[in-house]
């Protein structure tokens with residue numbers, strides 16, 4: 001097997017991007033490299049889960065009321081650690097932390113950014129070896145540099161993100177991140193221990209053949225959503241199908257597939273979850289940013305995800321996200337609900 005040594009590593013790529021931006025300080029590049037380091041450490045534990053006592057429940061419940069897995073806590077510790085000890089982040093919000101954390105040291109207080117994250121999404125799938133992921137969202141702080149970050153830094157509309165991304169721990173380990181300059185994917189090359197550029201300038205196909213939804217909730221969905229799902233099931237070659245239903249119950253895996261191949265992912269509100277299940281700040285927002293930069297769309301059924309102004313850090317939302325043409329067909333049915 002010949003490995004192309006001309007492939008850029010994540011570090012080389014972020015520095016190359018940095019050189020193209022006048023007056024750039026390198027803080028964002030440094031932050032992305034920090035996240036890449038945490039991802040490599042998480043990857044080691046995820047890949048050997050089952051062999052060591054890191055599987056299973058940590059014996060606690062998080063603010064979401066969900067059983068915390070040992071790997072959840074490990075991933076959170078790794079992500080908070082690299083960001084706290086870096087030069088680019090003033091504080092973090094995390095699915096695993098009740099409230100946002102202010103790093104409050106001189107270098108952190110002088111940092112430009114704050115980060116929101118789901119350190120290990122889909123952790124319910126860890127014990128059955130299904131792909132899981134880390135999700136992150138980066139905002140430029142609105143509070144004064146030189147002072148501790150504040151809640152306002154974290155409760156910004158998603159349109160103000162400067163970067164967002166995810167790491168998928170799957171058949172290979174990939175880091176995908178977006179800035180306004182584009183979406184790029186990096187595959188971890190075990191031979192050099194570096195994320196290497198494997199998917200430059202990712203574009204979400206305007207149409208696809210995958211629709212992703214938990215059919216177990218079908219009769220809890222609105223009439224418009226049910227109509228659209230029925231349309232998906234009746235697609236033919238002549239009408240852009242046939243479609244396949246693909247839903248693995250791990251958001252990072254489902255959305256990564258649909259981003260690359262085209263498709264639509266739906267997590268509507270249900271009677272059990274009238275505000276939706278997925279979290280706005282560290283699940284919906286980062287993926288909405290990535291998918292929009294790649295040419296797709298993301299809404300809560302009524303408005304663009306990135307326009308929602310959050311009111312609290314663990315706020316939930318419904319989520320419809322994916323290929324532009326599929327989203328627009330969905331919207332024509334949801335509009336009937338309104």
Ligand code: P6P
Pocket residue numbers: 121122123124214249250251252254277278
């Ligand atoms: P359901 C995992 O728990 C998660 O947060 C997402 O990764 C995933 O898309 C969703 O929940 C699955 O939820 O209710 O279909 O099992």
